[in-house]
Amino acid sequence: MKLLVFVLNKEEFLEDVLEAYVEAGVAGATLLDSEGMGRFLAYEVPLFAGFKEFMKGNKPYNKTIISVIKNDAVISRVKTLVDQVVGGLENPGTGIMFTIPVDWATGLVPEDEEV
Numbered sequence: 001m002k003l004l005v006f007v008l009n010k011e012e013f014l015e016d017v018l019e020a021y022v023e024a025g026v027a028g029a030t031l032l033d034s035e036g037m038g039r040f041l042a043y044e045v046p047l048f049a050g051f052k053e054f055m056k057g058n059k060p061y062n063k064t065i066i067s068v069i070k071n072d073a074v075i076s077r078v079k080t081l082v083d084q085v086v087g088g089l090e091n092p093g094t095g096i097m098f099t100i101p102v103d104w105a106t107g108l109v110p111e112d113e114e115v
Contacts, residue, residue, distance in 0.1 A: 001068060001069070001070050001101075001102040001103075001105060002068070002069055002072070002075060002099040002100065002102055003066060003067070003068055003069075003099060003100040003101075003102050004026075004065075004066070004068075004069050004075055004078065004097070004098075004099050005064065005065075005066050005097065005098055005099070005100065006064070006065045006066075006082065006095060006096070006097045007062055007063075007064045007095050007096045007097075008062055008064070008065065008086070008095045009036075009062045009093055009094060009095045010062075010086060010093075010095070011061070011062065011063055013086050014031075014063055016085045017065070017082055017085050017086070018065075020078065020081035020084070020085050021065070021067070021078055021081075023077075023081060024074055024077035024078040024081055025074045025077065026067050026074060026078060027108070027109040027110065028067060028108070028109045029065050029066065029067035030065070030066050030067070031064070031065055032063070032064040032065075032066065033061060033063065033064075034061065034062050034063065034064040035061050036062065062095070068102055068105050068108055070108075075099060082097065
């Protein structure tokens, strides 16, 4: 089991990304409003106010999607589909996706149930 974490920087893709998750077989996910460290420093910490110029054009907020997934093939499929939706995660400013091992979890929706 793994925790799949995806920080989506371009919120306009959120609906399509969630559709990709469903298509890949993800039974459930949690959406979190999030913000990058650079934005926080530039706008909330006076010492780093000079970062504002560097931040121009960047969206200040993003969405973080987390999901516990039992099957590695599902993770691979999600990555492939999300890449298609956002135009490639290797492009700067698109987002970041990673996994973390999960030793134990309860209360999960079975992956073979309809979403």
